[in-house]
Amino acid sequence: MTDLDDTDRAILRALQQDATLEASALGRRVGLSQPAAWRRVRRLRDEGVIVGRRLVLDREALGFGVTVFLGVKLAARARLEEFERAVTAIREVQTVEHVLGLYDYRLRVVARDIADFERVLRRRITALPGVGTIEANVLLSEERRPGPL
């Protein structure tokens, strides 16, 4: 586990907002020299605290108007590995989480519109090995929070 001081936390907060910040600009924000800021970022990356970057895109402008979260319950005696392998191969499935609670897996599915989503659901998802019941919730809004930094 990595321990952070206040400067590390300030760095992570700034990079969460904008991953493209150069070490010099980042240093100015948190009161460090450019090399000192760079060393801190490298340490956070080396220790696996920073795992990567993600583009923030306007999904609708790119033609993906619908995001749906599916709760999938597997049928009795379904094989988890088989289901996981098949579901991760579907392009429209963005995330797959194995959960404990009401159902077994939560999937994040992106589609062009509701008709496209229905096609993905019918042709791909319900055809997966071991699928029992499926619950769907259409995403209306989403915000990421900075978290406990």
Place this chain on the structure above:
Amino acid sequence: MLDDLDRRLLRLLQEEPARPVPELAQAAGLTPGRAARRLDRLRETGVLKGQETVIDWRRLGYTVHVSLRVTLDKGAPRAFEDFLAAAREVPEVVEIQTFLGQVDVRLSLIARDLAHYRAIYRDRILTLPRISDIEALMTLSVVHDNQALPL
């Protein structure tokens, strides 16, 4: 509005967001100048909103990840607004989503361990306004995480 070249640039950038423009340009079959101009335009028109850093909370000691599915008391005026405003004040809430379906809101919550989770749940979550029902699902593992769009 967007053509195939824009999509190709975004697809390549999605795969490797830290890639420098000259490399990106070469992979897309463009000159660096043209690639930079296209990226600028995608930013100006709001298609490319930016890049965020992804943090692994587990490395910082947050080993418990719980998804809270909340149904709100929609009879109350401003139920959504009141609930969301209060939920934003809980530092351990890392994601807030609203839905059309059986669930109204989902909160992604992280905690150091189960005792920590129980304390947050009791003191910060159950005290949120306008909740009519709440269900918790614990994430056992993330099997697949690629929020890239199939461009």
